[in-house]
Amino acid sequence: MSANVVIGDILLAIGAFFYFLGGLGILRMPDVYNRLQAGTKATTLGTFSTVLGVGIAKPEFLLKTLIIIAFVALTNPVGSSVLARASYLSGIKPCDCTKVDEYKGGGEE
Amino acid sequence: MIVLFFTLIGIGVILAFIRVIIGPTSPDRVAALDTMNVMLTGLIVVLAYVFNRSIYLDIALVYALLSFLETIVISRYLEGRK
Amino acid sequence: MRRLYAILVAAGLIYMLFVFLGTLPLYGKVDLSNRVSAHFLAKDVNSVDVKKWVEGDKQVPSREKIYGRKGFEDESANVVTSIVVNYRSFDTLGEVTVLFASAVGIGLVLGGMKRMGYGRKPNFILRVSTGILLPLIIMFGIYIFVHGHLTPGGGFPGGTVIAAAVLLLYLSNEEFVANMKTSKSLEGSMGSLYVIFGLAGLATGGAFLFNFLPNGVVGSLFSAGVVPLVYMTIGLKVGSELSGVVAEIHEEREG
Amino acid sequence: MSVFITSLVIWLLLTNFSYSELLAGVIVSIFVALIFRKYHAIRFDWKFLVRFAYYTVVYLPVFIVEMVKANLDVAARVLNPKLPLNPGFVQVKTQLKGDAAKLFLANSITLTPGTLSMDAKGEKLFIHWIDVKTIEDKEKYISKRFERILKGVFE
Numbered sequence: 001m002s003a004n005v006v007i008g009d010i011l012l013a014i015g016a017f018f019y020f021l022g023g024l025g026i027l028r029m030p031d032v033y034n035r036l037q038a039g040t041k042a043t044t045l046g047t048f049s050t051v052l053g054v055g056i057a058k059p060e061f062l063l064k065t066l067i068i069i070a071f072v073a074l075t076n077p078v079g080s081s082v083l084a085r086a087s088y089l090s091g092i093k094p095c096d097c098t099k100v101d102e103y104k105g106g107g108e109e
Numbered sequence: 110m111i112v113l114f115f116t117l118i119g120i121g122v123i124l125a126f127i128r129v130i131i132g133p134t135s136p137d138r139v140a141a142l143d144t145m146n147v148m149l150t151g152l153i154v155v156l157a158y159v160f161n162r163s164i165y166l167d168i169a170l171v172y173a174l175l176s177f178l179e180t181i182v183i184s185r186y187l188e189g190r191k
Numbered sequence: 192m193r194r195l196y197a198i199l200v201a202a203g204l205i206y207m208l209f210v211f212l213g214t215l216p217l218y219g220k221v222d223l224s225n226r227v228s229a230h231f232l233a234k235d236v237n238s239v240d241v242k243k244w245v246e247g248d249k250q251v252p253s254r255e256k257i258y259g260r261k262g263f264e265d266e267s268a269n270v271v272t273s274i275v276v277n278y279r280s281f282d283t284l285g286e287v288t289v290l291f292a293s294a295v296g297i298g299l300v301l302g303g304m305k306r307m308g309y310g311r312k313p314n315f316i317l318r319v320s321t322g323i324l325l326p327l328i329i330m331f332g333i334y335i336f337v338h339g340h341l342t343p344g345g346g347f348p349g350g351t352v353i354a355a356a357v358l359l360l361y362l363s364n365e366e367f368v369a370n371m372k373t374s375k376s377l378e379g380s381m382g383s384l385y386v387i388f389g390l391a392g393l394a395t396g397g398a399f400l401f402n403f404l405p406n407g408v409v410g411s412l413f414s415a416g417v418v419p420l421v422y423m424t425i426g427l428k429v430g431s432e433l434s435g436v437v438a439e440i441h442e443e444r445e446g
Numbered sequence: 447m448s449v450f451i452t453s454l455v456i457w458l459l460l461t462n463f464s465y466s467e468l469l470a471g472v473i474v475s476i477f478v479a480l481i482f483r484k485y486h487a488i489r490f491d492w493k494f495l496v497r498f499a500y501y502t503v504v505y506l507p508v509f510i511v512e513m514v515k516a517n518l519d520v521a522a523r524v525l526n527p528k529l530p531l532n533p534g535f536v537q538v539k540t541q542l543k544g545d546a547a548k549l550f551l552a553n554s555i556t557l558t559p560g561t562l563s564m565d566a567k568g569e570k571l572f573i574h575w576i577d578v579k580t581i582e583d584k585e586k587y588i589s590k591r592f593e594r595i596l597k598g599v600f601e
Contacts, residue, residue, distance in 0.1 A: 009110055012155065016117035018517060019148050023121030025524045026128045026144050032136045033574045034533060035128070037562050038520050039144035043151075044557055045517045050151040054158040061157070063459045064166045068154065071173055071327060072147065077556035077563075078320045079143055079180040084564045084574060085314055086184035087136035094533065164342050167335070171352065174328060178355055181317065185362050188311045315566040319549040325482060326449060330456045333474050338461070 008057025015050030018042045031094050032087045040080040047072045114155055122148050139183050146176030200383075207390050283346075284389070287382065287428060294432045298439050306368050307443040313363050321363040328356040336426030337419060346425025353426075354433030361441050369438040374431040381428040388421060450479040497598065505595050509554065512591070516559040523576070534578040535564075538571045540593060547596050554592045 025038025048069055055065030125148065128141035150173045157165035335342070336349030360367050457471035523530060542548050552563040552571060560576040 012114055012158075013110075015151065016114040016121075019121040019151060020117045020124075021121075021517070021521050021524060022144055022148065023124030025520060026141050027124045028524055030531065032134070032140060033562065034531060034576060035137065036140050037560070037574070037576055038524060039125075039140060040562070041513070041516050041520050041557060043144050043147040045513050047147055047151050048513075051154050054154050058158060058161075061163060061166060064163070064170075065154070067327075067456070067459050068150075068166065068170055068173065071170065071324075072150070074320060074324055074553070075173065075177040076147060077553040078316055079177055079184075080140070081316045081552065081556060081563055081565070082181055082184045082314050083136060083140060083143065084562060086187040087134075087140075088564065089311065090136070090187045090189055092134055092136055094535075167342055167344065170331060171335075171348070174331070174352065174355060178359065181359065181362055185309060185313075188309070315545075316549060316552050316563070319545045320553075323546065323549070326453045326478065327456055329478055329482060330453050330474070331460065333478070334457065334460045337470060337474070 004059070005057045008053040008055075011049045011053030011056065015046045015048070015053060018046035018049065022046060032092055033084055033094055036080045036084050040076060044072065044076045047076075111155075111159060115152075118148060118152050118155070122152075135183075136187060139180065139187075143176065143180045146172070146179075150176070204383075204386065204390065281389075283425065284385070287385070287425065290429065290432055291378075291382070294436050297436050301439045301442065305443055306366070307441050309365075313365060317363045321359050325356060325360070328359070329353060332356065332426075332430065336422050339419065339422035339426075346422045347429055349422075349426040350429025350431075350433060353430035354437060357434040358437045361437060369434055371435065371438060374435050374438070378428055378431040378435070381424045381431070385421065385424045385428065388424070447479070449483055450475050453478050501595060501598050504598075505592075508591065508595065509557075512554075512558040516557060519559045530577075532577045534575055536573050536575050536578065538573055539569055540571055541569070542593060542596060551592055551596055554596075558592075 019042070022039050022042030025042055026035050029035040029038050051065045051068050051072075055062040122145055125141045125145040129138050129145065132138040132141060150169050153165055153169040153172060157163065157169070332349045332352035332355075334349075335344035335352060336346050339345040339349070357369060361369075453475035454471050457475060458468070461467045461471070540548065540551060542551055548566055548571075552566060555561050555563045555571070555573060562574040562576075563571055564574055565572045
């Protein structure tokens with residue numbers, strides 16, 4: 001057990017825990033937008049942590065794990081933004097606790 | 110240690126999958142599916158680490174690309190026409 | 192002039208095919224033990240154990256002496272690639288033909304002149320991020336089919352990833368129209384290049400796509416003989432074909 | 447030119463370094479840069495690279511701290527049995543001009559505590575906020591931290 005393997009294992013454990021939180025958030029939140037919030041944040045940090053953990057524990061994987069991290073960091077927020085806009089435009093009502101709505105009509109005057 | 114990772118990720122995937130099944134509307138299902146796909150990408154990377162095969166990382170990248178494309182295509186469909 | 196040239200090339204190809212078809216053995220009469228080298232049957236493609244020969248009688252025999260005749264397979268890093276390209280490559284020609292036929296059919300049914308639009312303007316975030324993601328996706332697709340002999344990839348997955356990039360452009364950009372002329376000519380030239388490689392193998396080694404190049408060291412980029420070239424042609428062909436299918440789905444006729 | 451450099455860097459990250467890989471990467475990058483030049487949103491010169499390298503050092507720690515805070519926030523909300531939620535859709539004005547700058551701002555907003563950017567139009571960003579504190583002066587809570595840094599990078 002060298003030092004980098006220990007660091008990698010710790011990062012992997014943190015990432016797995018955030019994955020678990022993402023699943024729980026997806027299940028418990030009341031409407032689509034809140035679900036997307038929980039799911040996107042938790043899985044993005046979970047992927048960062050997990051993949052970086054693998055890259056640190058195995059230095060020969062490091063370059064390719066960096067590419068995976070860059071790809072997920074670019075695509076995951078974009079995907080959730082597009083999905084949030086699509087669900088708003090397709091007429092999904094946000095939950096009753098929503099206070100403010102300044103996005104009426106899809107932002108088109 | 111490895112068993113712990115797989116247990117946590119597996120529970121997360123199962124929770125997301127419950128939402129895929131019960132989700133009241135289709136954006137709910139797609140959101141849960143997107144979350145599940147990112148989790149599975151991480152899972153493939155962990156598998157590459159466990160089996161010590163660098164070629165699995167390519168598969169993880171292809172999976173991430175295809176899941177992103179799936180989310181975009183379904184969103185563009187759901188937006189509908191004006 | 193161009194038509195004459197095309198007819199001449201086609202006649203030459205058909206002539207070569209008929210001439211060399213006569214030299215092939217009948218179905219079921221091939222002496223496979225003569226073709227498959229021993230270390231391939233032992234699933235030992237990677238490692239060459241010449242050490243014990245050196246210790247035995249102080250001389251290193253050539254590869255062909257150890258393992259019998261030079262293999263039909265071209266020293267690619269995984270066995271599946273050897274099987275797909277070296278043993279089943281004639282089937283790949285059939286698959287590519289089927290794909291071409293389906294692309295032509297979709298073009299006949301759906302093709303048109305005008306770009307079909309979606310109801311809504313694309314999201315700003317999606318439009319900008321596609322421009323940044325595009326080099327990553329295209330380079331990854333090319334990486335897959337150039338390294339087809341080293342990784343579990345090959346022509347078909349690489350071409351599909353490139354077509355995915357084109358689909359992403361269509362989804363995120365209202366004005367984007369693929370350049371069909373370039374795509375069609377690329378597809379046609381790559382398809383004929385594939386057949387020419389196969390016929391060159393037929394001319395030199397007596398089998399379709401026989402390896403006529405040196406093998407090189409396993410694991411480096413320029414190795415495995417004819418496999419990277421074949422995968423490059425298949426990858427570009429499949430990529431342009433699927434892009435053509437995506438483009439034709441997004442078109443509509445006037446009126 | 448910038449597309450060529452980006453493609454070459456990606457190629458070298460994907461492959462293990464050797465001279466034949468470098469040669470193949472240069473050839474492939476030239477073709478990709480020629481064909482897909484029109485559709486790339488990436489344009490930079492060497493001055494931008496220097497600024498980018500400088501600000502990455504400043505930006506990444508802020509970003510990672512914010513992301514960990516965001517996740518702890520989400521975790522607290524999820525694990526709390528009463529689910530304290532106060533969501534709403536708000537719009538935020540930004541001073542950033544470039545497309546890429548606005549994209550990075552939107553992505554940063556998505557990954558930081560309690561906010562999810564949905565769309566951008568002109569200088570307005572539309573955001574789903576999980577805990578609406580105030581309707582006026584929203585920028586202080588949502589976008590000010592990143593806007594300063596990203597202005598340094600892109601302008």
